[in-house]
Amino acid sequence: xxxxxxxxxxxxxxxxxxxxxxxxxxxxxxxxxxxxxxxxxxxxxxxxxxxxxxxxxxxxxxxxxxxxxxxxxxxxxxxxxxxxxxxxxxxxxxxxxxxxxxxxxxxxxxxxxxxxxxxxxxxxxxxxxxxxxxxxxxxxxxxxxxxxxxxxxxxxxxxxxxxxxxxxxxxxxxxxxxxxxxxxxxxxxxxxxxxxxxxxxxxxxxxxxxxxxxxxxxxxxxxxxxxxxxxxxxxxxxxxxxxxxxxxxxxxxxxxxxxxxxxxxxxxxxxxxxxxxxxxxxxxxxxxxxxxxxxxxxxxxxxxxxxxxxxxxxxxxxxxxxxxxxxxxxxx
Ligand code: KG4
Numbered sequence: 357x358x359x360x361x362x363x364x365x366x367x368x369x370x371x372x373x374x375x376x377x378x379x380x381x382x383x384x385x386x387x388x389x390x391x392x393x394x395x396x397x398x399x400x401x402x403x404x405x406x407x408x409x410x411x412x413x414x415x416x417x418x419x420x421x422x423x424x425x426x427x428x429x430x431x432x433x434x435x436x437x438x439x440x441x442x443x444x445x446x447x448x449x450x451x452x453x454x455x456x457x458x459x460x461x462x463x464x465x466x467x468x469x470x471x472x473x474x475x476x477x478x479x480x481x482x483x484x485x486x487x488x489x490x491x492x493x494x495x496x497x498x499x500x501x502x503x504x505x506x507x508x509x510x511x512x513x514x515x516x517x518x519x520x521x522x523x524x525x526x527x528x529x530x531x532x533x534x535x536x537x538x539x540x541x542x543x544x545x546x547x548x549x550x551x552x553x554x555x556x557x558x559x560x561x562x563x564x565x566x567x568x569x570x571x572x573x574x575x576x577x578x579x580x581x582x583x584x585x586x587x588x589x590x591x592x593x594x595x596x597x598x599x600x601x602x603x604x605x606x607x608x609x610x611x612x613x614x615x616x617x618x619x620x621x622x623x624x625x626x627x628x629x630x631x632x633x634x635x636x637x638x639x640x641x642x643x644x645x646x647x648x649x650x651x652x653x654x655x656x657x658x659x660x661x662x663x664x665x666x667x668x669x670x671x672x673x674x675x676x677x678x679x680x681x682x683x684x685x686x687x688x
Contacts, residue, residue, distance in 0.1 A: 357430045357670065360418065360454070361663030362411075364447030365439025365467050366493065367398045369410040370659035373422035373429070377476050377667050381422035383653070383660045386410045393532050397522065404442030411450045418659070426458045433666020436464035436676075437686030439493070444682035452678060461675045463666040466688050468494060469506065471622030473668060474650035474661035482617040482646060486609050490602065490631070491623030491656075492518035492533070495562045497609055498688070499616075504668055506688040510560025510605055517598055518625050520564035524571045524594055528587060538591045539628050545588030547596035549574060559612075560605045567597055595630050603634050610642060618646040627655035 357377075363370040372383040388406050392398045419426060434451030437444055448464075455462035471494075472487040486509075487498040495512035515523070518535055525534020530541075552570040554563040571594055578585050610616060619638065625631060626649055639647045654661055 357667050358424065358428055359431045359433050359463075359663040359667045359670070360415075360429050361465070361659040361661070361666055362415065362432070362434040362447045362451045363470070363657055363659040363662045364407045364411065364443050364450075365435045365437070366443060366657060367392055367403050368657040369407050369414045369446075370657060371415045371418035372659035372663050373418055373424060374660050374663035374667070377664045380477065380660045381424065382418045383658055384414050384418045384421065385658055386414050389533065396526050396532050398440070400440045400442060403440060404446060407443055407446035411446050415450060415454065426454070426460075429458065429460055431461045431463050431666060431670045433463040433465050433662050433669070435467050435470060435662050436680060437466065437683035439467055439684055441682055441684040444684060448680060448682045452680060456678060461670060462677070462680060463669050463674060464676045464680055465662045465665045465669060466686055468496065468498070468622075468688050469504070469665045470661040472498065472500070472620060473665035474622050474654040474658075475620040475648045476664050476668075477654060477660065478651060479646070479648045481620070484613070484616050485618045485620060486606075486613065486616050488602065488606060488619070488621045489623045490517045490621065490625035492516060492522065494623055495564070495602075497560050497605060499613070504672055504674075508688065509609060510558055510562065512562040512564060513556060514563050514565035515568060517562070517564055517602065518623070520568045520598065521625065523568050527572045527575060528590065530587075535625060535628065538595060539630065541588050541591035542595040543629060545586060545590070545592035547592045548589050549585065549593040551593055551597045553597070554601050560609055562601060562605065564598065564601070567594065567601070595628075599630050599634055602631070603638075606638070610638075610645070616645065618648065620648045622650055622655075622661075624656040626650055627652055
């Protein structure tokens with residue numbers, strides 16, 4: 357199947373053409389990071405306006421770079437939620453128009469499903485499976501009994517992990533987005549500072565806001581007492597604390613669900629070097645299971661993952677009609 361995917365749930369306008377869930381013929385991403393940098397985070401109203409300016413050009417570029425005609429396309433897949441409502445509407449409107457003009461099936465895709473199915477680009481997913489979705493808007497552990505069946509086992513009770521990276525980077529004066537900068541600094545430092553451990557209720561739930569405040573309090577305490585610290589060691593300490601929390605929960609899930617065949621990661625934070633090293637450790641620890649991380653270029657928001665998830669949804673007949681609308685609170 358040849359699927360064109362469209363993604364606009366946050367601050368990336370993206371379109372991609374993917375063949376048979378594996379071959380990316382094109383993947384165009386117009387990032388708005390430089391605009392939002394000035395504000396230290398994504399400004400929803402500004403983001404939706406930029407999507408409006410970019411959407412047609414991005415779709416056209418994806419078709420041109422794939423070297424195909426819309427006549428060859430079997431389905432149009434689009435992120436219909438969750439996300440920023442104004443942003444989602446732009447992608448959904450674009451996809452509806454494309455599907456209507458070319459008389460193609462229109463496939464709504466859940467953003468989280470997209471992040472999970474980014475792994476299908478490099479492997480055939482095996483079920484039951486556990487997925488860790490870690491991004492600027494999500495921190496979830498998801499159990500998939502089968503294709504397109506999602507059960508949330510645990511989730512963040514406050515900030516998402518990517519959000520915590522971005523906020524910690526802001527208090528450390530490192531700019532936006534914080535994840536890649538902290539990741540780089542952490543590789544040059546040592547985790548020598550004590551930061552607070554999370555307090556959560558559910559067995560598999562996360563909490564990152566205490567850790568984020570812990571970093572701020574640590575900096576203030578050092579300033580008050582005239583103590584010095586290094587950015588590298590603070591970044592390493594934060595990253596270790598955040599990943600300890602994540603992988604404590606992951607191990608609990610794997611111990612509680614021995615039937616699980618595969619563990620996958622998705623979302624922007626899956627680009628993190630420390631996280632990838634922890635996945636390598638799990639691979640050694642559980643040789644009977646498969647551990648997969650998405651290709652680097654498909655970790656942060658992109659439309660190739662939406663095309664892949666769209667093909668699976670299309671196989672199951674999950675087709676929408678012209679009444680499709682963005683659903684910012686879509687529960688998976
Ligand atoms: O998946 P994504 O593009 O958007 C959402 O759906 O939220 O993820 C963006 C998030 C940002 O918070 C960014 O700081 C984080 O992913 N991120 C990273 C890294 N690269 C991106 N976090 C930690 N380490 C990285 N290398």
